[in-house]
Amino acid sequence: MCFSHTLSLSVLCLLVTIWTVRSVPPQPPVRCDKTGCTVSNAYGAWPDRKSCNAANITYPTTEEELRKAVAYASEYNLKVKTVTKFSHTIPKLACPSGSDAMLISTSKYNSVIEIEPDRLTVTADSGVSLRELIDKVEAAGFSIGTSPYWEGVSIGGLISTGSHGSSWSGRGGSVHDHVVGISLVVPANSSEGYAKVIRVEEGRDDKLLNAVKVSLGVLGVVSKVKLSIEKAFNRSITYNFTSDVALEDIFMEHGKKFEFGDITWYPSRKTAVYRYDFRSPVNASGNGVNDFIGFQSNPILISKGVRALEKSLEASKSESGKCKTADTTLAYKKVTGNGLKNSGLIFTGYPVIGNQGKIQTSGSCLYSSSMRIDVSCAWDPRYNGLFFYETTAIFPLSRFRDFIIDVKKLRDMKPERLCGIDIYNGILIRFIKGSRAYLGQTEDSVVIDFNYYRADDALTPRLNQDVMEEMEQMAFFKYEAKPHWGKNRKVGFFGVKQKYGPNFDKFLEVKNKLDPKKMFSSEWSDEILFGREGSKYDGCALEGNCVCSEDRHCSPSKGYFCRQGLVYTQARVCRFSSSQVSMA
Ligand SMILES: Cc1cc2nc3c(=O)[nH]c(=O)nc-3n(C[C@H](O)[C@H](O)[C@H](O)COP(=O)(O)OP(=O)(O)OC[C@H]3O[C@@H](n4cnc5c(N)ncnc54)[C@H](O)[C@@H]3O)c2cc1C
Ligand SMILES: *[C@@H]1O[C@H](CO)[C@@H](O)[C@H](O)[C@H]1NC(C)=O
Ligand SMILES: *[C@@H]1O[C@H](CO)[C@@H](O)[C@H](O)[C@H]1NC(C)=O
Numbered sequence: 001m002c003f004s005h006t007l008s009l010s011v012l013c014l015l016v017t018i019w020t021v022r023s024v025p026p027q028p029p030v031r032c033d034k035t036g037c038t039v040s041n042a043y044g045a046w047p048d049r050k051s052c053n054a055a056n057i058t059y060p061t062t063e064e065e066l067r068k069a070v071a072y073a074s075e076y077n078l079k080v081k082t083v084t085k086f087s088h089t090i091p092k093l094a095c096p097s098g099s100d101a102m103l104i105s106t107s108k109y110n111s112v113i114e115i116e117p118d119r120l121t122v123t124a125d126s127g128v129s130l131r132e133l134i135d136k137v138e139a140a141g142f143s144i145g146t147s148p149y150w151e152g153v154s155i156g157g158l159i160s161t162g163s164h165g166s167s168w169s170g171r172g173g174s175v176h177d178h179v180v181g182i183s184l185v186v187p188a189n190s191s192e193g194y195a196k197v198i199r200v201e202e203g204r205d206d207k208l209l210n211a212v213k214v215s216l217g218v219l220g221v222v223s224k225v226k227l228s229i230e231k232a233f234n235r236s237i238t239y240n241f242t243s244d245v246a247l248e249d250i251f252m253e254h255g256k257k258f259e260f261g262d263i264t265w266y267p268s269r270k271t272a273v274y275r276y277d278f279r280s281p282v283n284a285s286g287n288g289v290n291d292f293i294g295f296q297s298n299p300i301l302i303s304k305g306v307r308a309l310e311k312s313l314e315a316s317k318s319e320s321g322k323c324k325t326a327d328t329t330l331a332y333k334k335v336t337g338n339g340l341k342n343s344g345l346i347f348t349g350y351p352v353i354g355n356q357g358k359i360q361t362s363g364s365c366l367y368s369s370s371m372r373i374d375v376s377c378a379w380d381p382r383y384n385g386l387f388f389y390e391t392t393a394i395f396p397l398s399r400f401r402d403f404i405i406d407v408k409k410l411r412d413m414k415p416e417r418l419c420g421i422d423i424y425n426g427i428l429i430r431f432i433k434g435s436r437a438y439l440g441q442t443e444d445s446v447v448i449d450f451n452y453y454r455a456d457d458a459l460t461p462r463l464n465q466d467v468m469e470e471m472e473q474m475a476f477f478k479y480e481a482k483p484h485w486g487k488n489r490k491v492g493f494f495g496v497k498q499k500y501g502p503n504f505d506k507f508l509e510v511k512n513k514l515d516p517k518k519m520f521s522s523e524w525s526d527e528i529l530f531g532r533e534g535s536k537y538d539g540c541a542l543e544g545n546c547v548c549s550e551d552r553h554c555s556p557s558k559g560y561f562c563r564q565g566l567v568y569t570q571a572r573v574c575r576f577s578s579s580q581v582s583m584a
């Protein structure tokens with residue numbers, strides 16, 4: 001793929017893509033030496049940019065080894081966190097407390113996938129990757145109804161943060177709502193051997209299941225996940241690149257009409273891309289593949305070039321440069337159908353029809369192949385490629401229309417200022433169904449994702465960061481959107497406990513019962529779960545670690561001051577003002 005930011009780059013990119021043939025898979029997230037281990041996420045940087053340390057790591061391969069690992073931690077009163085082969089969660093949820101903490105990795109706990117055709121279920125070890133799971137299920141003639149769009153995740157890790165695709169139909173777009181059973185390893189007392197496996201089944205232990213389905217890893221280690229499956233089916237996708245006029249009136253119908261529909265909104269380009277995506281009739285067939293362009297292998301030279309270009313546009317405060325980039329990127333997506341491939345090789349036109357397993361998720365940059373030029377995922381931290389924030393807000397359906405209208409107002413004041421998000425993926429709009437999971441959504445909801453530039457250091461402000469901050473605060477405060485647990489900057493989590501109301505307390509009750517010694521808690525996961533705003537410091541608003549209330553929380557020396565929002569006037573954002581002299 002190419003996040004091609006100029007025409008010449010995208011031509012180069014296309015050429016290189018045709019010739020390339022060696023891909024570098026992501027690096028493992030945990031590294032250990034004699035002094036201990038460090039855990040990072042796939043982006044190589046936690047929101048606080050600090051490293052995460054632990055004393056020791058263990059790699060169980062069976063449920064009994066997993067139980068023993070938890071037993072060891074329990075017997076010696078160690079703090080513990082589960083880590084995966086992928087570590088694709090942005091917040092520091094997987095980081096344990098204290099220097100003697102222990103990590104339990106599921107990266108080698110991935111051998112068992114059992115399909116029960118009569119019961120229409122599949123049960124997998126929690127370390128199994130989403131791709132392996134899907135392929136096994138499809139090979140047996142079944143499909144899994146939903147999944148995140150990115151396949152570089154483990155089944156245990158993805159349900160733990162509430163990961164989702166897009167659907168208001170059937171069990172809905174959240175994977176945890178397809179979960180019908182979970183085995184969980186929890187601490188126990190000495191007479192029980194310090195740890196035990198509890199088996200939670202839908203229909204029998206529903207209250208417990210509501211807590212365990214989305215647990216942020218703080219209840220224990222998920223050992224096995226049982227999902228409901230259905231007979232294999234095909235999907236048909238057409239992208240309609242069109243105007244964003246009346247988006248606020250169309251989105252709901254769109255979500256209802258198309259089983260897997262979504263919308264990508266490029267506000268600065270006044271463009272909406274409607275994804276008409278549904279179960280195809282039995283007489284329509286095809287071998288189409290969804291190889292989403294953002295998740296394809298990217299020549300390392302290109303990722304570096306794109307990052308260098310973005311940095312220079314930031315440094316020169318070039319809105320027009322960003323907008324040109326947004327134009328080229330969007331044009332490239334249009335001609336390539338966003339990475340859809342009719343025959344599995346190239347995009348030749350709509351609709352693209354293919355089996356659920358090939359359409360629901362992608363991530364071809366994850367796999368090595370033999371190539372002439374080195375390629376990797378575009379954000380691979382080893383190569384100074386893309387580096388960005390990701391805001392993901394989940395709206396109650398009834399509030400979303402007004403959010404669109406507000407963003408349009410903000411956009412209409414000066415569309416160029418939103419180009420910085422449109423060079424990534426605009427605003428991705430997806431649909432998820434109400435859930436009984438305590439840390440899920442109680443009602444049918446709309447999820448938005450947007451990405452934007454993150455600087456190499458914590459104290460460098462971004463071009464038009466006030467606009468992104470205003471949208472972020474609008475979403476989370478004005479419209480009371482909930483944060484996706486696996487994404488977001490710290491500000492997204494402020495007040496999250498109150499948003500979950502009584503369900504939050506039900507979750508905590510289960511937590512206190514299953515993990516009374518709080519072995520699976522840490523200051524970082526507490527920060528996310530309880531959403532308390534910590535103390536403010538100079539520059540804290542730049543990275544979304546606080547909402548500014550004084551200029552020093554922004555960057556007065558660089559001309560960024562704490563100001564009110566333009567549309568949502570209660571917002572407090574860091575805005576650039578060239579006329580203002582630094583007070584610092
Ligand atoms: C490029 C990209 C695209 C993405 N696209 C989507 C998307 O379309 N939709 C979406 O919803 N999300 C998406 N995500 C987010 C992603 O799905 C979640 O962050 C997911 O939780 C990551 O899974 P993981 O296996 O890497 O888990 P990790 O990030 O390693 O772990 C997540 C949390 O779960 C805990 N955990 C992991 N395994 C277990 C276990 N076995 N038992 C108990 N706790 C456990 C960890 O301690 C940690 O707290 C995307 C992320 C990236 C990087
Ligand atoms: C690491 O954990 C294992 C248990 O999995 C234990 O046997 C070993 O002694 C620990 N090592 C250290 C240095 O703590
Ligand atoms: C251990 O736990 C079991 C089950 O919860 C309980 O019945 C037993 O009394 C406990 N034993 C001790 C020593 O706490």
Ligand SMILES: *[C@@H]1O[C@H](CO)[C@@H](O)[C@H](O)[C@H]1NC(C)=O
Nearest residue numbers: 238240241242243250274276
């Ligand atoms: C694309 O969407 C627009 C706006 O909803 C609609 O008017 C148009 O008919 C659609 N085009 C196709 C090919 O479906």
Ligand SMILES: *[C@@H]1O[C@H](CO)[C@@H](O)[C@H](O)[C@H]1NC(C)=O
Nearest residue numbers: 280281282283284285286353
């Ligand atoms: C598939 O069947 C539907 C009705 O069931 C029909 O309208 C359509 O033309 C058929 N398509 C093909 C390609 O045969």
Ligand SMILES: *[C@@H]1O[C@H](CO)[C@@H](O)[C@H](O)[C@H]1NC(C)=O
Nearest residue numbers: 232233234281282285286287
């Ligand atoms: C899906 O498409 C494939 C390939 O064209 C075809 O063989 C298969 O019968 C289709 N399956 C269903 C359930 O429509």
